[in-house]
Amino acid sequence: MIPTHWFLILSAVLFAIGVCGVLTRKNGITIFMSIELMVNAVNLTFLAYARQFHQLHGLIFVFFVMAIAAAEAAVGLAIFISLFHHRETIDVDEANLMHW
Amino acid sequence: MFEFAIFFFFAAVAVIFALVVVLHHNPVVGALALVASFFALAVMYVLLEAPFLAALQVIVYAGAIMVLFLFVIMLLNLQHQREEPTRPVQQFLGYTGSAAFLITLVYYLVKYAAFQSLPAGPFNSDVRMIGTELFQAYIFPFEMVSILLLAAIVGALLLSGRSVKANAE
Amino acid sequence: MPFDPTDIALSILKIVIVLGALLNVTPIMVWVERRGSALIQDRPGPNRVGPFGLFQSFADALKFILKEDIIPEQAHKWLYTLAPMFGLLPALTTIAVIPWGLPFRLPAKRIFGRMFFEGNRFFEPIVADVNIGILLIFALASLGVYGIVTAGWASSNKYSLFGAIRASAQMISYELALTLAAVSTLLAAGSVKLTDIVWQQTQYFYIFNVIKIPAWNVFSPSMWLSFIIFVVAAFAETNRLPFDFAEAEAELVAGYHTEYSSMKFALFFMAEYMAMAAMSALVATLYLGGWDIPWWDEPQVWWASVLTMLFFTLKVVFLLLVFVWVRWTIPRLKYDILMRLGWKVFLPLAFVNILIVAFFVAKHWI
Numbered sequence: 164m165i166p167t168h169w170f171l172i173l174s175a176v177l178f179a180i181g182v183c184g185v186l187t188r189k190n191g192i193t194i195f196m197s198i199e200l201m202v203n204a205v206n207l208t209f210l211a212y213a214r215q216f217h218q219l220h221g222l223i224f225v226f227f228v229m230a231i232a233a234a235e236a237a238v239g240l241a242i243f244i245s246l247f248h249h250r251e252t253i254d255v256d257e258a259n260l261m262h263w
Numbered sequence: 264m265f266e267f268a269i270f271f272f273f274a275a276v277a278v279i280f281a282l283v284v285v286l287h288h289n290p291v292v293g294a295l296a297l298v299a300s301f302f303a304l305a306v307m308y309v310l311l312e313a314p315f316l317a318a319l320q321v322i323v324y325a326g327a328i329m330v331l332f333l334f335v336i337m338l339l340n341l342q343h344q345r346e347e348p349t350r351p352v353q354q355f356l357g358y359t360g361s362a363a364f365l366i367t368l369v370y371y372l373v374k375y376a377a378f379q380s381l382p383a384g385p386f387n388s389d390v391r392m393i394g395t396e397l398f399q400a401y402i403f404p405f406e407m408v409s410i411l412l413l414a415a416i417v418g419a420l421l422l423s424g425r426s427v428k429a430n431a432e
Numbered sequence: 433m434p435f436d437p438t439d440i441a442l443s444i445l446k447i448v449i450v451l452g453a454l455l456n457v458t459p460i461m462v463w464v465e466r467r468g469s470a471l472i473q474d475r476p477g478p479n480r481v482g483p484f485g486l487f488q489s490f491a492d493a494l495k496f497i498l499k500e501d502i503i504p505e506q507a508h509k510w511l512y513t514l515a516p517m518f519g520l521l522p523a524l525t526t527i528a529v530i531p532w533g534l535p536f537r538l539p540a541k542r543i544f545g546r547m548f549f550e551g552n553r554f555f556e557p558i559v560a561d562v563n564i565g566i567l568l569i570f571a572l573a574s575l576g577v578y579g580i581v582t583a584g585w586a587s588s589n590k591y592s593l594f595g596a597i598r599a600s601a602q603m604i605s606y607e608l609a610l611t612l613a614a615v616s617t618l619l620a621a622g623s624v625k626l627t628d629i630v631w632q633q634t635q636y637f638y639i640f641n642v643i644k645i646p647a648w649n650v651f652s653p654s655m656w657l658s659f660i661i662f663v664v665a666a667f668a669e670t671n672r673l674p675f676d677f678a679e680a681e682a683e684l685v686a687g688y689h690t691e692y693s694s695m696k697f698a699l700f701f702m703a704e705y706m707a708m709a710a711m712s713a714l715v716a717t718l719y720l721g722g723w724d725i726p727w728w729d730e731p732q733v734w735w736a737s738v739l740t741m742l743f744f745t746l747k748v749v750f751l752l753l754v755f756v757w758v759r760w761t762i763p764r765l766k767y768d769i770l771m772r773l774g775w776k777v778f779l780p781l782a783f784v785n786i787l788i789v790a791f792f793v794a795k796h797w798i
Contacts, residue, residue: 165270165310168376172369173274173307177281177300179365184285186357189349192290192336196297199328200281203304206320210311217382219396222313226397229316229323230408234415236328240335241422247339254347291585295511298578305571318567326574330604333581337597389563390624 170211177204191243191253195236202232270310277303294332301325312386315393438553446559453745454527457709457752458702459489465756472760499694504588507691511586516692516699519579523706526569530713531627533557533723533741536732554732557723557741558627565625566618569714570611573669577603579703580688587691596688598767599671605774606668606675612782613661616789617649617718630722634730648721654792657785659719661778666711668774670704673759677767712751713744720747 177200184197206225213221247253276299283296301324308317349357397405463478463486470477478485503512535556562568577600584596618624621632635647649655668675692700716722723740730736765773 164381165266167378167381168372169270170307170311171372171376173277175368175372176278176365179361179368180278180281180285182364183357183361186361187349187354188285189347190290192332193284193293196284196290196293196332199324200284200297200300203301203320203324207304207307207311210308210313210316213313213388214311214386215378215381217384217386219388219392222316222388222393223396223401225313225316226319226393227401227404227408229319230412233323233328234412236331237415237419238422240331241419244335244339244423253339292508292511295578295582314562314564315567318564318571321571322567322574326571326577326607327604330577330581330600333585334597334600337581337585337593390567 167211167215170207174204174207174211177201177207189254189256191246191255191258194255195239195243199232199236202228266310269306273303273306276300277307290336291333294329294336297332298325298329301329313388315388315390442555443559446557450527450532450559451524454524454706454709455702458705459493461705461708461752461756462489462492464752465759468753468756469760472757493698496694496698501694501696504691506588508586508588511582512691513696515579515583515586516696516703517579518582519576519700519703520706521579522572522576523703523710525572526710527713528559529562529565529568529626530710530717531556531558531561531630531722532713532744534730534732534737536734536737555734555737556627557737561625561627563625565623565627566614566629566718567624570607570614573610574604574607576669576707579700583692583700584688587688589691592688592690595690598677599688602668602675602677602767602770602774603671605771606665606778609661609774609778609782610665610669612779612786613658613665614718615786616655616658619786619789619793620649620652620655626717626722630717630724633721634724644727646721646724646726648719648724648726650719650721654789655719657781658789661782661785662719663715665778666715667755667758668770670707670711670755672704672708672755674762674765675770677764677770708752708755709748712748712755715751716744716747720751 181197181201181204184200185194188194188197206228209221209225209228213219213225243253246258250257280296280300280303284293284300287293287296301320305317305320305325308314308320348354466488467477467485478488481487481491503509535554538553538555580596580599580603584592584594584599587593617629621629623629633646633648636644637647637651638644645651650659667673723744724730725740725743730740
């Protein structure tokens with residue numbers, strides 16, 4: 164059996180890589196993909212704890228997180244498409260006005 | 264022993280492809296690398312005795328969400344736009360900030376996350392148990408998530424369509 | 433962790449059998465397709481290479497190997513080369529969870545003074561009997577989109593990209609109808625494992641308490657709608673006519689594999705036929721009773737198991753012939769009609785189907 168803290172360390176590494184992506188990149192889609200990476204790291208943490216304490220609540224929570232992440236991805240990409248129609252670029256530094 | 268080999272191999276795969284996502288300039292390569300990373304994470308979920316969620320991870324994340332990402336990237340022709348390099352000060356702060364975050368997190372995890380050994384007996388996480396849990400204790404969030412998904416579909420359709428006013432003239 | 437050498441040896445044997453069968457599907461299907469289409473179109477078909485043109489596949493394979501392998505200059509080299517391998521992934525992996533024979537007891541034998549197979553060891557003719565069964569098939573089949581999308585994008589060609597986006601949009605639309613239609617068989621069997629689904633179909637229905645028909649899912653009226661939806665969605669998933677707008681010859685040149693030559697094109701070709709075979713095996717398992725021989729309670733011995741494997745192969749062959757037959761009979765659907773069918777007709781029908789089957793199962797009518 165693999166000890167639980169190894170999964171937690173892997174989850175921490177993936178989360179930190181996601182944070183790095185959000186902070187350093189300018190392409191909106193790449194930032195969004197880094198956010199999805201962070202969400203998956205958190206899913207891994209939930210499942211590690213669910214196995215540690217033999218509780219199903221962790222799995223149900225991850226189930227709901229996946230469903231909501233799907234909804235969030237759809238709406239987020241629709242926002243990007245709408246931004247692209249108006250600005251012709253997906254660079255987040257260009258989206259700096261409250262109204263165009 | 265075999266489990267440790269699988270864990271290390273797929274953990275390495277997940278981390279390496281995550282780095283490709285964050286560092287490569289082309290978003291299409293990044294999206295495909297993220298798919299590979301999700302697949303490796305699905306293997307991790309199997310190691311954590313949650314095979315149902317591993318299948319769900321591949322179906323929902325790798326099979327649907329990332330396809331949506333790839334569609335948007337390709338339809339908007341984003342791979343041909345060369346992204347301007349980030350300002351050096353932002354890059355430096357970003358890398359050092361996330362590295363400091365990682366080191367702090369791992370340090371405290373290794374120091375304080377000492378769990379007692381796993382409880383004896385198998386972890387009853389098959390499809391039947393999850394279904395029972397979902398439809399008995401968690402029925403309200405289940406129905407709410409379906410309404411949320413409906414709201415997300417309607418919102419995505421409205422946001423991504425061209426403005427109706429321009430077409431009505 | 434103690435490794436059991438007998439288990440490993442049996443697993444390797446199963447993998448060799450399954451892969452050998454699957455990899456040989458393509459040459460045989462190429463010949464069947466060309467002779468079958470010739471039969472339907474009232475012309476001879478390939479009959480020069482060997483008797484009845486049986487060695488045509490060898491000639492084709494030789495041609496593919498010897499052709500020059502061209503990579504377009506603008507193409508993204510890595511993804512262009514990896515795309516056909518992504519296409520092979522779902523076909524090769526979904527076959528791992530499909531049961532292809534009756535499990536039988538291995539008798540204890542003494543060979544060269546050592547005792548083999550002592551105890552209650554069963555040979556389960558399924559490569560990986562996982563607890564989540566059919567969910568693994570859905571998961572791996574949904575990865576089939578990536579081969580097409582990567583091929584279309586990496587070719588750096590407008591027509592390839594159009595074909596790829598159309599094909600992937602079609603595949604993900606019909607995946608929903610496929611999954612929801614298969615849910616009705618899960619409801620009838622009460623389990624997600626494919627072995628349980630097949631065991632449930634070895635029972636019998638009794639009509640008027642006299643006539644005994646095998647409880648195959650295709651024979652129960654509540655499953656007919658889901659059978660139709662599943663078969664149509666299977667056609668759409670494998671990009672076969674009447675849903676092959678993505679590869680539409682004479683319209684998009686060759687769709688997403690326009691820029692591919694020699695062995696990479698052969699890999700796409702193989703991937704399509706293997707996906708057809710895997711999907712036929714899945715239809716046979718879910719609806720046609722899998723390895724069950726009708727009206728016979730098979731004893732769990734080796735010769736009955738071999739007979740069931742033969743029967744399963746017959747069912748898969750029948751379904752592959754149906755695939756070929758439909759291809760040369762029905763014209764291609766226009767793309768917007770195809771998408772409209774997928775979302776506005778098959779998806780609501782699949783939902784209604786779940787309601788109907790759930791009602792029947794709750795009332796124990798099945």
